[in-house]
Amino acid sequence: MSDRNGDTYNVYVGTEPLLRTPPSTPRRVADDQLARLQQQFARPDGMGAAYDVLAGEHTVILHGEAGSGRSSAARVLLCELPQGRGTYHELTPEEPEVPSGQWLSLDLVGEQDRMLLDLTSVDERTWRKVHDELSGFRHEVLAQGAFLALVLPRPFEEQLGPQFTQFRRKIGRPDAWEAVNRHLWLAGVHESVRDLAPPALRTYLDSGPPLRDVGRLAERIGVAARGPGDFASWCEAALAAQKDRTRDVAEAIQGLRKGRQRALFLTAAMLEGAPAEAVHRATNLLVDEAGSTHDDRPLLEHKGLSLRLETVGAELDSDARVHFTEPGVAEAARHRFWTDLPDVREPLNNWLVKALRLRGLDESDLAELVARFTDLCVSTDDTERLTKLVERWTRDSAHRATEVRAAAHLLKRGLENERSGGEFRSRIYAWSTGRPSKHLRDVLVEVCAKVMSVHHPEPALVRLHHLARNESHPSVVARRALLDHVSQDVRLQRRLLARLATAQAERHHRADADLFLDLTGLPDGFLLTAPPREWLTSCWRMAFDLLTPNRWARCTTRWLVTADRTKGEALVEAALSILVDASDMRYPVLSRIYADARRTVSPDLASHLLQSINTAQRARFTHRAPDLEESPS
Structure with a gap:
């Protein structure tokens, strides 16, 4: 659970968190993204x-x-x-x-x-x-x-x-030149783009490309600007990366007659940036899955991997990792195989499951691989294939740390995609309200707390609440993530409190009452408006009805200690009235609250509490109230 200093809650498999994210709260991440948008905005x-x-x-x-x-x-x-x-x-x-x-x-x-x-x-x-x-x-x-x-x-x-x-x-279309200028200014290029632009950049921007593509081009120019060369060469490199490679890839695939050559092309595209050894082993896996034949010549007569990579337009860098010589080829190749050869989808799905177990792939390689496969499925609205993979990778009987982490990366990518985000939020809701396996629960908690919470904090709250209320004791992973999530925003605390107080299903009341007891702080002014005050009274009543005094007593004490430190008579009066009203004048409840108060809070507050109890009793009953001063603790 967060210690409220800005670190986010982590779910671990082994010794590593499922998702590596910046050490910032979701609110801070969203604010940073918004600040950058304002700086870039034309x-x-x-x-x-x-x-x-x-x-x-x-x-x-x-x-x-x-x-x-x-x-x-x-x-x-x-x-x-x-x-x-x-x-x-x-x-x-x-x-x-x-x-x-x-x-x-x-x-x-x-x-x-x-x-x-x-x-x-x-x-x-x-x-x-x-x-x-x-x-x-x-x-x-x-x-x-x-x-x-x-x-x-x-x-x-x-x-x-x-x-x-x-x-x-x-809203009209902003000036593309101004959009590029603003992006590059943030990258440290302060000259006027229009004055420096080569003819190719002028042609591109005058064609009216989507603003998303303009922003991507500007970012690529900014990256190129960190290296050698002049502005014209930076633009040339960025435009080359922006070029649509679909036709080039189609021609390249047409020229590859053998299945194992195409398998190498597709594998290199799926694993671009990965070590050559892993690409070689993954290619053999895909050859088997696709039903192609291996090179049956003697081993010493086989072409070397470097030479075979050249035939598909790829090469090894100084770290023996595979890269295509032309930018954009890998992405175009992946989509070409996926859309033009739909029968390859199922073998590629099976290949992915096996490729995750290859030696030599580090966490970033695996994350990229899963993200690329997710993008392919989303491009053809094949999200059902992805949900089956998540369920397969998180079955408790088939637990592997790599696969659980892959499921988290898959859901992260699906949630962040504008096309599939809504469908994945719905799928996560269905899982959260059911009976997910332990590992699926861990994955759902992680993606709700770290991914969904950035731009969809209320849906993240709803799903974390369902996971927390259905969590099997003694696990508290979902509960801790939920409390960490709402601690960052009073609006979310209000939203969760409303859910706890108005839950329709009685089967959730005990779990919700127990969860409420971890929310018993006193945000300034929170108790002075009608809805929260009513919700708090309902939640305390559930706690007194359904939980043992040993569970709720330390929370009533914390509530009163906080009230004792609060400046403001109205807020103190509201805090005391809520407890008294929620007790429904039950002697055992009031006796325990008052006895604990006498040991832990100031005499003034204890006296004030007794006065509130007596006033409420006189209003409700005509006979003499019990003498709490002499009651046992």
């Missing part, structure tokens, strides 16, 4: 008008051409608003867990929050549900003084209700 046409609507109406709805940077524009607009008490966060509409629930929960709106609702990738059903709830959600936005930027999905732009058209603004 303002498009319509940005000023959109800001005026957002600032004046607290809502703006953006639309525009695909690839014009609408989502980035929405993020920057929200961050350009004057900073208030609220936070920036992104909303993720999901089907509610109960029939009466909402796709856009009003609990997600905090005072002066700045919220992004990016609907560019949602399906029609999600769009309709969100649209139906939008008026009520905007009412809460206004009530909280918050701000909402919504990005319309292009297929459903014309379905936007007339009551929202006044908030709709079009």
Whole structure:
């Protein structure tokens, strides 16, 4: 569990965490990404008008051409608003867990929050549900003084209700030259790109490529700028890497007549950057899986690996690792084999399972291999193949540390892909609410805590909550990750508290009550508003009803000690009233609370607690209250 100094929670297999991530909280990672976006962002046409609507109406709805940077524009607009008490966060509409629930929960709106609702990738059903709830959600936005930027999905732009058209603004395409300039400025290249640009760069940018590709090109120029040469040579190298190699690869495959030659080409593409020894062994595995034949000549008559790599356009570097001589070839080859030879998918799937066990592949090699295979499956919407791999790699009966780690990398890649992220979040929800194996549970905790939490903190909370409440004793992996996740954001604490207090299924009440006892801090002002106060009372009542005094007593003591240190009469009064109300005037509960208070808090607070108890008893009963001063502990 985090020690609250910025380190993130880790799940270990052996001595290594499943996923290596920067030593920062998800909130810090998201903020850093947002800060970098603001520095790189080139303002498009319509940005000023959109800001005026957002600032004046607290809502703006953006639309525009695909690839014009609408989502980035929405993020920057929200961050350009004057900073208030609220936070920036992104909303993720999901089907509610109960029939009466909402796709856009009003609990997600905090005072002066700045919220992004990016609907560019949602399906029609999600769009309709969100649209139906939008008026009520905007009412809460206004009530909280918050701000909402919504990005319309292009297929459903014309379905936007007339009551929202006044908030709709079009975002144009930013100047590509300015976008490149801003990227390169961050890389230390401060000259004007337009003045230095060679003809090839001018031709490329004038062709109107998607902004995502422009950003990728600028990043490649920045990388090249760290080496020798001038600006023209840097651009030449970046444009070469940007070139579409599909036709070149198709011709190369056509020229390879033997199955083992094609197996080497595909293996080198899947394992580019890996050691030559591993590529050689992996090629033999693929030859077997694909039903091809090995070279049946005597071993000493075989061509050497270096020469065979030359036939597919690859070579060995100084560290004996395999690389293609032309950039972009590996990616194009992978996709060409996958799409043009669909019958190779199943053998490649089986090959991947075996390749993970090859000696010589380090963790980064394995992570790259799994990520590349995941990208192939996502490109043809074959996510079912990926979920089967995750389940296979995390079966307790077939546990291997490498495979469990591969499952984590697979889910990380799937979640981060815009095309497949929603489907993987749904799949993880299904696993989390079921009975996952121990190793699958560990993987789910890791990807929820480290990956999903960055841009989808509420869905991560929901899944971690299900994993925690179904966790078998004595394991506390999911619980610790959940508590670490919500400790970083009062809004998430509020969200979890609401879930604990309003859970519909009674079978979860005991686990939720036990979990609540680890949330018994007192955020400033948290108790002074009606919903949290009611939720806290409900949760304490569950704890008193379902758990033993030995479990809840130390938590009531911690609650009272915290209240004793709190400045503010209203907050202290609320803390005491919540405990008294939750007790339902049960003598054993009140007796234990008061006896513990006399030993651990100031006499003033203990006296105040006794007064609260007596006042509540007089209001409820007409007979004399028990004398708690003489009650045993």
